[in-house]
Amino acid sequence: MRHKGNNIKLTVNNCNVSYNDEGPDGAPIIIFIHGFPLNKSMWDKQVKALKDNYRVIAYDIRGHGNSEVGAIDFSIDLFVNDLLSFMDALKIEKTMLCGLSMGGYIALNAIENHPGRFKALVLSDTNCRADTPEAKEKRMNTIISIKENGLDKFANDLIINLFSAESFKKNSEEIPVVREMIVKTTTQSLFKSLHALAERKETCSKLAEIKMPVLILVGKEDKITPPEVASAMQEKIEGSQLSIIEHAGHLSNMENEGEFNSQLMKFIGNLK
Ligand code: MLT
Numbered sequence: 001m002r003h004k005g006n007n008i009k010l011t012v013n014n015c016n017v018s019y020n021d022e023g024p025d026g027a028p029i030i031i032f033i034h035g036f037p038l039n040k041s042m043w044d045k046q047v048k049a050l051k052d053n054y055r056v057i058a059y060d061i062r063g064h065g066n067s068e069v070g071a072i073d074f075s076i077d078l079f080v081n082d083l084l085s086f087m088d089a090l091k092i093e094k095t096m097l098c099g100l101s102m103g104g105y106i107a108l109n110a111i112e113n114h115p116g117r118f119k120a121l122v123l124s125d126t127n128c129r130a131d132t133p134e135a136k137e138k139r140m141n142t143i144i145s146i147k148e149n150g151l152d153k154f155a156n157d158l159i160i161n162l163f164s165a166e167s168f169k170k171n172s173e174e175i176p177v178v179r180e181m182i183v184k185t186t187t188q189s190l191f192k193s194l195h196a197l198a199e200r201k202e203t204c205s206k207l208a209e210i211k212m213p214v215l216i217l218v219g220k221e222d223k224i225t226p227p228e229v230a231s232a233m234q235e236k237i238e239g240s241q242l243s244i245i246e247h248a249g250h251l252s253n254m255e256n257e258g259e260f261n262s263q264l265m266k267f268i269g270n271l272k
Contacts, residue, residue, distance in 0.1 A: 002090070007066055012085045013078075018066035019059035019086070022051040028119075030096040030268065032058040033083070033103030035125070035251075036193055037185040038178065039065025042100070045257040046264065054268070057095075059086060061106070063189030065181075074189075074196035080110045087117065096268060098122035100253060101225060102193075108203040111210060120213040120271055122264060125250050127225045128204035128233055136198040143191050154190075155182040164221035164249035174254045207236035214240035215267040217260060219248030241267065 006020045020040055030050065032043040040058035047056045060067035061079055072078070083106060087095065096119050099107035104126025111118050131139070146154050159179055163172065214237050218230035227244050234242040243263045248255035 010086070010089055012082050012089060013070075015062045015070035015082070016068040017059055017062065017082070017086060019057060020047060021055070021057050021090075022047055023053070023055040025055070027053060027055045028096065028268070028271075029055045029057065029092055029094075030098060031083075031087075031092075032056070033097070033099035033106050034058070034061065034064065035101035035103055036197065037064060037190055038181045039185075041065070041181070042178070042251070042254060046098075046253055046261060049257075049261045049265065050268075057090075061102075063192060064185060069186060069189050069192070074192040076105050076109050076196055076200040079106045079196070080113065083110055084114060084117065093117070094119050096120045096122070096271070098124065098264070099126065100124040101126050101250065102197065105197075105200055105203075108206075109201075111212070112203055112206045115209075115211070118212060120215075120268065121210070122215045122217065122267065123230075123233065124217045124260075125219055125222050125225050125230075125252055127229050128202060128207060128236075129229075130200055130202040131198050139194045139198045143194055146187055146190060151183045151187065155179050158182060161223050162250045164219060164247065164255060166221070166247055167249060167255050172255065174251065178251065178254070204233070204236065207233060208238065210237050210240075213267070213271055215263065216240060216242045217245055217252055217263055218242070219245050219250060219252035219255060221249045222252065224250045 004021055007018050010017050034042045040060045043058040050056045063069040097107045104123045216230045216234050218227050234240050245252040245256050245259050253260045
């Protein structure tokens with residue numbers, strides 16, 4: 001039996017996972033995967049916009065939001081395994097998938113390895129490349145810095161890169177919301193996630209094999225995964241669409257939800 005609502009608990013791969021599941025029974029399903037180190041609430045405005053016509057699911061990746069950290073090390077492969085087990089537990093054979101940044105890394109890996117389980121893909125502010133040696137080193141230095149300087153400094157430094165200058169100028173209400181998500185993530189989870197991100201494999205060489213509708217969205221001012229990165233992915237995925245979201249940085253779905261939602265709804269509304 002389906003449980004509808006927010007913060008529903010489910011054990012997946014020996015880990016207690018928290019998810020929101022809204023919208024009518026039998027409606028087309030879309031699953032949202034959040035970025036690092038955020039949680040499912042970053043999709044609240046998309047869930048609200050879609051839930052009258054779609055079954056909308058947003059879950060907390062293990063170690064994030066209200067999901068347990070679990071005992072084992074993290075990897076993108078593990079996160080994909082969790083996603084597939086989560087879908088099995090909810091008896092979802094096939095779904096649309098939307099991932100932002102780390103959520104996009106998970107979505108790309110999932111589609112590469114389990115293409116039959118997905119109908120369409122929305123990649124937001126993400127990348128198919130693996131970390132460079134410098135990026136890996138930066139992540140390890142971040143771990144050291146969190147140990148030495150604490151979470152507040154980590155959150156302050158990260159937020160500067162997550163939001164556009166415009167969002168800061170207009171004092172976006174999303175900034176303290178995101179800050180809270182970051183500082184509520186445990187250091188244990190941050191360290192495990194930083195290792196997983198550093199060790200992830202590239203998916204660029206498999207993009208040409210994606211044979212489903214794909215929409216790529218990116219904030220015009222995204223400093224972490226800029227529009228050039230999105231455009232390089234679009235060139236490799238046959239038939240994919242790219243839309244650059246104005247007035248937004250890396251968190252395009254939160255910084256300009258109006259444009260983001262309109263592109264998303266147009267894309268999924270046109271799917272057969
Ligand atoms: C994210 O938003 O998920 C992160 O920027 C991903 C990363 O650090 O590579």
